[in-house]
Amino acid sequence: MNLQQRLEILSQLGEYISSQSPEWQVACQRAEQQNNWFTQAFIKNAATTIAENFLQLTKLRNWVDSYHLDDNVLPKTVGIVMAGNIPMVGFHDLLTVFVSGHKQLCKLSSKDEVLLKHLVQKMTEWNPDTANHIQFSSMLKDCDAYIATGSDNSARYFEYYFGRYPSIIRKNRTSVALLTGNETEEQLSLLADDVMLYFGLGCRNVTKLYVPRNYDFVPLLNALRKYKWMFDHHKYRSNYDYQLAIYLMNNVYYMTNDCIVLVENEQLFSPIGTLHYSYYNSPEEVTANLLNNEQVQAVTGTQAIPFGYAQEPALTDYADGVDVMAFLQAI
Template structure:
């Protein structure tokens, strides 16, 4: 497959996702049956974002042109270890390797091994040469380079096994929001999306707020109520109840809207069902503190990524700020 063929088949893939055909619906239902955190609403949100932000032909061509991609690459084999915290979380790595002209062997998480296999199967039906570029395996051996995403603990294993090869190894990250107290009702509604989408499980989900002194939390708590339906999800409700019980037993001050618990805490990472917050005296000091913080994936706010766009990355928004395409082209 030449570059033009790869661009066109990816564009066709975006159209297939957007068509929401019965076949695609069945695959999405299978994904939810395998992992109850993958609700149909959140699968649709994730895949629509991929179709709109990654798979439009004009965007793909602009992306390829930026790197001056052509058909002169000498194909290497890239091993990819994908996470499974939100639907198709490893799609951008798959896409980047495929566009580059390299081959890939993907080790999927057991929590998310339905959707990407289905999409690659469709691509193979449209062009059988796809099978030469994408394979799935539980073991990654004899690869020329590796891209691995996981927890801080699994990263130590990745570094041990893959460290002697060219590699990108990602650890735990999360996202935060910097509020001024002057946010509109619409902005707070969009911030609620950044917090609650995918039950807060993604590295681009906001798990920590920085707010000015004397911040009024009531409008935000009201905005977050748009996700009150998540209380009907037994896993989310169990996590919420567990965290609330801990705060009650330990006499910790908290606020809740019967949807999520807000607790003052310096930690960036918050448990499922909880949102941390801290007060600040100077927004500039917070910005400087977060700049290049190794655990921060994204910062949302009026002066940074707009509210509501934390979970809408573009083709050039590489995880951890590491340019995967430049890495691939350097091999």
């Protein structure tokens, strides 16, 4: 497959996802059966983001043109270890390696096996040569380079096994929001999406708020109630109840709207069902502290990524800020 063929099949994949065909719907239902965190609403949200932000032919061509890609690539094999925290979270890596002209061997998370395999199967039906570019395996051996995403703990193992090869190794990251206290009702509703989408499991989910002194939390708590339906999800409810019990037993001050618990805590990462917050004296001080923090994936707010766009990455929004396409061109 040449570059033009690869771009066209990706565009066709975007149309397939957007068509909501019965075959795609069955795959989405199977994915939820395998992993209850993958609700139909959240699968649809992830799929729509991929189709609209990654798989539009014009966007793909503009992205490719910025790297001056062509068909004069000596194909290498890239091993990809994918996470499984949100639906199809590894799709951008798969897409980037595919477009680059290199071959890939993907190790999927057991939590997210159905959807990516189904999409690659469709691509192979449309063009059998896809099988020469994308393969799946439970073991990654004899690859020329590696891209591995996981926790801080798993990253140590990745560095041990893959460190002597060209590699990108990603660790735990999360996102934060910087509030001024002057946010509109619409902005707070969009912030609720940044916090609650995918049950807060993604690295682009906001798990920590920075607010000014004397901040009024009531409008925010009201905005977060748009996700009160999540309280009927048994896994989320169990996490919420567990965290709330800990705060009660330890006499920790908290606020809740019966959908999420807000707790003052300096930690960036918050447990499922909980949102941390800290007070600041000046927004510039917060921005300076977050600027080079390797645990921060994104900062939402009026002075950074607009509220509601944390989960809307573009083709150029690489995880951890590491340009994967440039990495692939250099191997």
